[in-house]
Amino acid sequence: MALPICLMVAEKPAICNAIAAGLSQGAHESRGRSPPVHEFEGAFRGERVLYRVTSVTGHLYSLDFPKTYQSWEATDPKDLFSAETVKKCESKGVQALLQREAKNVSYLVLWLDCDREGENICFEVMGVTVPQMRKLNAQQVFRAKFSAVTSKDILHALRHLGKPNKDESDAVDARQELDLKVGVALSRHFTMYFHGKYGDLDSSLVSYGPCLTPTLGFCVSRHDEIQGFRPEPFWTIAAAVSAPSAGVSRMPVDVEWSRGRLFDKEIAEMFLLRMQEARTFTVTRVKAGQSKKVRPQPLNTVEMLKVASKAMGMGPHHTMRIAEDLYLRGFISYPRTESTQYPESFDISGVIRQQASSNGGALGSYAARLAQVGFQRPRSGVDMGDHPPITPVQGGVHQLEGDAARLYSLVARFFLASVSPDAVFERKSVELRAGGEVFTANGSKLISPGWMEIQLDLEAEVEKALPDYEEGERVELAAIRLREGKTSPPGYLTESELIGLMERHGIGTDASIPTHINNIQVRNYVALGPGRTLVPTELGIVFVHGLREIDEELVAPRVRAAIEGNCTLVAKGEASKELVLAHALENFVSKFSFCLEHMDRMDALFECTFSPLAQTGKLLNKCGTCGRLMRLVSTGKVRLHCGTCDRTYAVPQQGTIKLLSGQYCPLDGFELVLFSLGNSAKAIGKMYPVCPRCYNEQRTEPTSCIQCTNAECSHSAASLGICECPTGCGGVL
Numbered sequence: 010m011a012l013p014i015c016l017m018v019a020e021k022p023a024i025c026n027a028i029a030a031g032l033s034q035g036a037h038e039s040r041g042r043s044p045p046v047h048e049f050e051g052a053f054r055g056e057r058v059l060y061r062v063t064s065v066t067g068h069l070y071s072l073d074f075p076k077t078y079q080s081w082e083a084t085d086p087k088d089l090f091s092a093e094t095v096k097k098c099e100s101k102g103v104q105a106l107l108q109r110e111a112k113n114v115s116y117l118v119l120w121l122d123c124d125r126e127g128e129n130i131c132f133e134v135m136g137v138t139v140p141q142m143r144k145l146n147a148q149q150v151f152r153a154k155f156s157a158v159t160s161k162d163i164l165h166a167l168r169h170l171g172k173p174n175k176d177e178s179d180a181v182d183a184r185q186e187l188d189l190k191v192g193v194a195l196s197r198h199f200t201m202y203f204h205g206k207y208g209d210l211d212s213s214l215v216s217y218g219p220c221l222t223p224t225l226g227f228c229v230s231r232h233d234e235i236q237g238f239r240p241e242p243f244w245t246i247a248a249a250v251s252a253p254s255a256g257v258s259r260m261p262v263d264v265e266w267s268r269g270r271l272f273d274k275e276i277a278e279m280f281l282l283r284m285q286e287a288r289t290f291t292v293t294r295v296k297a298g299q300s301k302k303v304r305p306q307p308l309n310t311v312e313m314l315k316v317a318s319k320a321m322g323m324g325p326h327h328t329m330r331i332a333e334d335l336y337l338r339g340f341i342s343y344p345r346t347e348s349t350q351y352p353e354s355f356d357i358s359g360v361i362r363q364q365a366s367s368n369g370g371a372l373g374s375y376a377a378r379l380a381q382v383g384f385q386r387p388r389s390g391v392d393m394g395d396h397p398p399i400t401p402v403q404g405g406v407h408q409l410e411g412d413a414a415r416l417y418s419l420v421a422r423f424f425l426a427s428v429s430p431d432a433v434f435e436r437k438s439v440e441l442r443a444g445g446e447v448f449t450a451n452g453s454k455l456i457s458p459g460w461m462e463i464q465l466d467l468e469a470e471v472e473k474a475l476p477d478y479e480e481g482e483r484v485e486l487a488a489i490r491l492r493e494g495k496t497s498p499p500g501y502l503t504e505s506e507l508i509g510l511m512e513r514h515g516i517g518t519d520a521s522i523p524t525h526i527n528n529i530q531v532r533n534y535v536a537l538g539p540g541r542t543l544v545p546t547e548l549g550i551v552f553v554h555g556l557r558e559i560d561e562e563l564v565a566p567r568v569r570a571a572i573e574g575n576c577t578l579v580a581k582g583e584a585s586k587e588l589v590l591a592h593a594l595e596n597f598v599s600k601f602s603f604c605l606e607h608m609d610r611m612d613a614l615f616e617c618t619f620s621p622l623a624q625t626g627k628l629l630n631k632c633g634t635c636g637r638l639m640r641l642v643s644t645g646k647v648r649l650h651c652g653t654c655d656r657t658y659a660v661p662q663q664g665t666i667k668l669l670s671g672q673y674c675p676l677d678g679f680e681l682v683l684f685s686l687g688n689s690a691k692a693i694g695k696m697y698p699v700c701p702r703c704y705n706e707q708r709t710e711p712t713s714c715i716q717c718t719n720a721e722c723s724h725s726a727a728s729l730g731i732c733e734c735p736t737g738c739g740g741v742l
Contacts, residue, residue: 012050012059013115016142017153018107018134020121023337024158025064028120031160032060032167044103046110053116063110065103068126069133070096072185074193081197082659082705087605089194090598094186104137111138118151119173120166123396124345124520125580129181131173148172156396157342159403180580183590187572191597192218198601199552202608203615204646205657208625212533212548213646213662219569220517222556224525225534225545226564227510229553231502232545238498243270244277248448248489250290250441252476261487262476264290264441264448270494280446281491287444292482294440301431304460306349306390307398308423310519311512313344316423318504318541320465321415325504325523331416332399340405341420342397345520349390351397357384357428360400364421367404372421375463384428400424426464433457437475443486450475501542515570551618555611559604568596623652630668633678633702641666649682649701658701660684661713674700674714675721681714698724 019025022044029037029047037049037060044064051060078084078092098104111117117138121127135150142149152173155166195217203215245268249261271277306312317328332344351357361384364376390398401421409417437452452475455461461469478484502510507526511517517525526543529535534549545553556563572593578584626640632651639651639658647666649658660666661684669681677700685696698714717725731742 012057014113015053015058015060015116015118016111016114016138017060017062017118017120018138019062019064020127020130021066021337022064024120025062027158027339028163029060029062031158031163032062037062041106044106046106058116061110061114063106065107065121065130065134066100068099068130069104069107069137071099072189073097074189081201084197086194086198086201087598087601089197090190090594090601092190094189107134107137108141111141114138114142115145116149116151117142118153118167118170120153120155122345123154123156123343125177125181125518126520128174128177132175132178135173155343156346157400157402158337158339174580176582177580179586180576183579183586184572184576186590187593187597188219190594192216192221194597194601195604198605200646202612203619204648205650206612206622207615207619208622208640208642208644208650209620210548210645211546214532215548215552216528216532217563218525218528219572220521220525221528221532222553222564223514223516223566223569224507224511225529225549226553226566227507228502228529228535228543229545229550231499232550235498235501240495240497241272242274242493242495243272244274245270245492245494246277246281246284246446246489247492248284249487250448250450251485251487253478253482253484262450264450267447267449274493277491280444281489283444284446284486284489288486289483290441290443290448290486292439292478292480292484293442293447294438295478295480296438298436299456300434300436302434302459302461303431304385304388304429305423305426305464306388307351307400307427308420309346309349309398310344311347311508311522312349313399313420313423314523315505315508316419317416318508321412321419322541323412323416324527324537324541325508326527327412328416329520329523331412335405335409335413335417335420339402340409340417341402342400344399346396346398347391347393347519348396348398350392351387352392355397357387360424361428364401364404364425368406368421370406372406372418372425372463373404376425379425379429385430387427398424398427422464426460429460429463430457432459432461439475439478441484500540501538501544504541504543507543514566515573516566518573547618551614555614558610558614559607560600563600563604622650622657626650629666630680630682630701631673633674633680639701658705660699660701660704664696669698672698672724674703676700676719677702679703681724684713 017028019028025044025047029049032051033047033049037047039045039047044066047062049060051058053060072094074089074092075095078089117135119131119134121130121134131152139150150173151170153166153170155162196214199215199217203210246266248266249263251261268280313332314325314328317323318325329344332341335341336344358380361376361380365373365380367373368376399420401417401424405414405417433456435454435456439450441448441450452473453470454472454474504526508522511522511525529543529549530537533546534552535543535545538544553564562568575584575589575593579586579589622640622642625644626642628638629641629649630639631637632639632654635651635653637651637653639649642648642650647660647662649660650656660682664684664686667683667685669683672681673679674681679700679702681698681700683696684699700714703717704713714722714724715726715729718727719725720727722728734742
């Protein structure tokens with residue numbers, strides 16, 4: 010009698026391989042490669058089964074609009090808010106594999122990533138596999154929760170299986186549909202409007218996104234603060250006093266004026282004169298003692314992204330790619346987590362011992378010492394219940410290189426620092442008075458490095474020795490002068506600062522923040538500056554300023570934060586997906602209508618910054634309406650523009666447009682152009698004539714001449730067609 014089959018589905022092939030290796034101890038048979046299928050026998054909930062382990066490669070489906078809404082020219086962007094959406098299969102090969110492997114299966118165990126996106130993929134997999142399974146009078150679908158892909162974690166997850174969470178999946182569905190409808194509707198509107206008027210936007214898409222735009226808004230706000238800053242002169246007294254008479258060192262000691270800076274030079278000069286007349290200072294107070302610099306909290310995703318950008322110059326998007334690869338290869342735990350506190354059951358000492366035995370050099374020796382003398386419990390943080398903080402799982406110092414080695418080292422050092430003693434400083438403060446004014450001198454000395462021995466302190470202080478003054482002692486003024494300076498503006502936002510702002514205002518999640526920061530760069534809204542600063546481009550600045558002229562809330566972070574909050578209610582089962590989605594869409598439909606009515610406010614700013622289409626591009630072909638030459642505009646999205654008719658025509662993209670001289674469309678009189686994909690081997694022969702007006706006619710899809718049915722056109726299928734395509738696709742040879 011054949012054994013019951015237990016199908017296990019992971020999110021990535023690498024995790025599938027780790028699960029099979031961990032459960033079978035390497036004794037499994039394999040077939041296929043991408044994704045693979047592994048089989049072996051074992052026990053499942055007290056029953057002997059045949060395990061079958063495979064994977065998907067991320068989401069099986071993406072959300073999109075039906076074909077009837079794909080044409081920009083034929084669809085009113087406002088209609089997209091109420092349009093139906095469809096799930097589009099991203100990999101028919103993976104879908105077919107799941108259907109095939111799920112036939113007559115008794116049990117399904119889902120090993121998807123343990124976050125909302127993973128929960129959503131669970132239900133995508135169930136939609137494909139459950140209809141193929143045997144029907145039993147018992148639970149058949151199980152959810153595995155894990156944070157690392159070691160054998161220990163895999164076995165623990167198998168012993169503590171749960172159920173997929175429909176509420177968390179619904180929260181993802183709500184966010185996906187909202188982002189699709191709002192983002193596409195507004196992006197199409199802005200792109201068509203501004204590309205129809207200006208030729209040098211230097212971006213093929215004027216993109217709006219519920220998360221993208223507030224993210225850009227933070228960068229532009231800092232830019233505005235810098236531009237609006239007016240430096241002011243200030244004056245301060247810089248003084249130094251002699252060392253104590255009993256001291257060994259005779260070097261003068263710099264002291265700080267308690268008044269700091271003054272913005273009136275005459276008053277500052279008055280105080281300077283008073284100090285010069287006094288000549289001697291009296292030590293009025295000496296304070297000495299120890300202070301601690303507390304160890305960092307355990308590492309979560311946002312902190313990892315901030316530190317990687319600030320300390321190692323690695324962008325958030327790049328950092329997350331490397332972190333995910335380290336996780337899939339079994340070097341670190343799951344890198345998407347909001348938690349900064351380990352659960353009580355977490356084996357901290359086991360991780361320390363593992364680091365001591367598997368890592369060499371300073372990392373290994375420090376871990377060995379920590380294991381010997383004992384570790385400190387991590388500082389209290391937040392346990393979000395999703396995953397523990399990011400932790401090293403196995404040694405990687407000698408197995409990794411490049412950025413992967415650097416990021417692994419950051420994770421390992423952060424973990425060891427979080428369970429190390431606090432750093433201890435000996436601090437001394439001296440207060441001195443002269444002429445009625447107070448000055449201070451401060452010194453510090455590190456006496457016990459604690460966690461600072463293994464982890465870089467991004468806000469490290471410079472140690473400074475201070476002589477031993479005694480209260481009541483009188484010391485001579487060694488030097489004094491009036492120092493002039495000017496106030497300086499803040500710098501542009503760094504990636505690290507932007508990540509902090511996004512987290513504070515609820516823009517995106519720990520998993521999506523890197524994507525949003527990457528998108529504002531890809532869309533040419535910001536450029537990466539020195540020190541990983543984010544400098545807005547002209548397009549980014551004008552776009553945000555224009556939106557604020559119409560409706561401040563189109564940029565303000567509070568709108569997106571409210572949506573994220575409502576999606577969290579859906580994930581907790583406290584609100585329905587339908588109500589949250591309907592409320593948010595109703596709000597944006599109202600904003601979209603108001604935006605249409607007041608585009609002149611936004612357009613006034615674009616008009617001051619960018620050049621009209623009539624002044625850009627090169628003359629190419631004749632307009633069939635007025636008979637004048639139209640211009641080919643190649644900046645951003647390629648298009649043709651007739652300055653006389655003030656009309657813009659879309660043309661095929663990602664190729665070259667040339668004049669088909671002397672050839673005209675018999676329907677509308679437009680001079681034809683020739684579209685070519687280029688001269689590469691793959692592109693040879695892929696060229697066809699296009700009539701600008703026919704291509705833009707109000708129909709479902711743009712039409713080229715070879716699709717035309719007019720027998721009078723020498724380029725149409727009616728003139729050049731030989732027979733129907735034998736494949737049955739409906740085409741013509």
